[in-house]
Amino acid sequence: MFDLDFSAVHPLTAYGWDDGFAECFTPFAGPGMVPGRIVRVDRGRVDAVVADGGGVRTVLADTALVATSDPMRVPCTGDWAVVDLENGLTGDHLDGVVRALLPRRTAFLRSASSKRSEGQILAANVDHAVIAVSLADELDLGRIERFVSLAWEGGAQPLVVLTKADLAGEPDVAAHLVADAESAAPGVQVLAVSSATGDGIEVLSAVLAGGTSVLLGQSGAGKSTLANALLGEEVQLVQAIRDRDGKGRHTTTTRDLRVLPGGGVLIDTPGLRGVGMWDAGTGLARTFSDVESLAEGCRFHDCAHEAEPGCAVQEAVGSGELPARRLESYRKLLRENQRIVAKTDARLRAEIRRDWKQKQALGRHMMERKRGSQR
Numbered sequence: 145m146f147d148l149d150f151s152a153v154h155p156l157t158a159y160g161w162d163d164g165f166a167e168c169f170t171p172f173a174g175p176g177m178v179p180g181r182i183v184r185v186d187r188g189r190v191d192a193v194v195a196d197g198g199g200v201r202t203v204l205a206d207t208a209l210v211a212t213s214d215p216m217r218v219p220c221t222g223d224w225a226v227v228d229l230e231n232g233l234t235g236d237h238l239d240g241v242v243r244a245l246l247p248r249r250t251a252f253l254r255s256a257s258s259k260r261s262e263g264q265i266l267a268a269n270v271d272h273a274v275i276a277v278s279l280a281d282e283l284d285l286g287r288i289e290r291f292v293s294l295a296w297e298g299g300a301q302p303l304v305v306l307t308k309a310d311l312a313g314e315p316d317v318a319a320h321l322v323a324d325a326e327s328a329a330p331g332v333q334v335l336a337v338s339s340a341t342g343d344g345i346e347v348l349s350a351v352l353a354g355g356t357s358v359l360l361g362q363s364g365a366g367k368s369t370l371a372n373a374l375l376g377e378e379v380q381l382v383q384a385i386r387d388r389d390g391k392g393r394h395t396t397t398t399r400d401l402r403v404l405p406g407g408g409v410l411i412d413t414p415g416l417r418g419v420g421m422w423d424a425g426t427g428l429a430r431t432f433s434d435v436e437s438l439a440e441g442c443r444f445h446d447c448a449h450e451a452e453p454g455c456a457v458q459e460a461v462g463s464g465e466l467p468a469r470r471l472e473s474y475r476k477l478l479r480e481n482q483r484i485v486a487k488t489d490a491r492l493r494a495e496i497r498r499d500w501k502q503k504q505a506l507g508r509h510m511m512e513r514k515r516g517s518q519r
Contacts, residue, residue: 155195168246176230182223183401203239221399222268250299255420263422271355273300276365279312285328297427307366309336339373353407363415421481
C-alpha cells in the first residue's frame with residue numbers, strides 16, 4: 145500500500161507535490177494507488193513520474209478510464225493523477241492505469257485551433273507562464289497582450305522573456321524594447337535574455353526556481369534553445385530558422401515536463417502559430433488595467449470609447465497618455481473574447497436541449513415498458 149506519511153520530504157516534492165495535493169489524494173488511497181505527475185501525454189497514454197522508495201521513476205499508464213470528449217478535461221501535462229499500478233488490465237508494456245485526475249489549481253487555456261467553440265488546455269497546475277518573444281523580429285505587442293491575458297485568466301503569473309537579446313543591437317535598444325513590452329503588460333516582469341551568450345539566464349532560473357513553469361511562444365521564438373539553457377543540457381532539438389521567410393520550424397512536438405537544476409519544473413510546448421482567446425474577461429481586464437481605469441472616468445458607464453461625448457479613454461489617446469495602438473488591441477481582443485463566449489454559450493444551450501430531449505425520449509420509453517408489463 146502507498147505510504148501516506150508526508151512528514152518527511154516526499155520524493156515527488158521536486159515535481160511540485162505538497163500537502164494540498166496530498167490531501168486531495170487521500171480519498172483515493174488504497175492498494176496499488178499512487179499519486180503521479182503527468183510529464184507527457186501521447187495517444188491515450190501518459191508518462192507519469194511516481195515515487196519509488198526514496199526516489200522516483202517514470203511509468204506508462206493508460207487513460208481510458210478518464211477519457212472524455214471534453215477537451216478541457218482530458219489528461220494534460222502538469223496534471224496530478226491517481227495511478228493504479230496493481231489493479232485492472234495493463235499489458236502491452238503498460239505499467240498501470242489512470243483512475244482519476246486531482247483537481248487543477250491553474251491551467252493555461254486557449255481557444256481550440258478548430259472552428260468549433262471549444263477550449264484547449266496546454267498545461268495544468270502552472271505557477272509561471274513564460275512567454276517567449278524573439279527580438280530577432282519586430283516586437284509584436286499585441287501578441288504579448290494576448291498571451292498575458294490568457295495567463296492571468298488561467299491563474300498563472302505571466303513572465304515575458306525577450307529572447308535572442310544578442311541580436312537586438314546596442315544595449316540601449318534592448319532596454320527600449322523591454323520598456324515597450326512592459327507597457328503592454330502592466331505588473332508583469334519582463335526579462336531580456338540570450339541563450340547564446342547566457343545573459344539573463346541565471347536571473348530567469350532564479351525566478352522559476354521552486355514552481356512549475358510553462359514555456360510558451362510561436363515557432364522560432366527560441367523556446368527550445370531557451371529550454372536547453374535552463375535545463376543545462378541538450379534535451380530539445382534545435383533547428384535553424386528558415387532562410388527564406390524567417391519563420392521557425394516546430395522543434396518541440398509534445399508538451400514535456402522536466403526538472404530544472406536550480407529547482408522547479410519546466411513544461412516546454414510546441415510553437416503556437418495561433419492563440420485564440422478563451423473566456424478571458426478577467427485576464428483582459430488585468431492586462432488592460434490602464435484602459436479599464438481610464439474608463440471609470442467616462443461620462444457613460446457603457447461607453448464604447450469611440451465617439452461618445454465625455455469619453456475619458458479617447459481623451460487620454462488624444463493627449464498621448466494612452467497609445468492608440470493599445471486601445472485598438474483592447475477592442476480587438478475584447479471583441480474576439482465576446483464572440484467565443486457567445487459561441488460557447490450557444491453550444492452549451494444546444495447540449496442542454498439535446499440532453500433534455502434524450503431524457504424525454506428515455507422517459508417515454510420507460511413509460512411504454514411499464515404499460516406493456518401491466519397488460
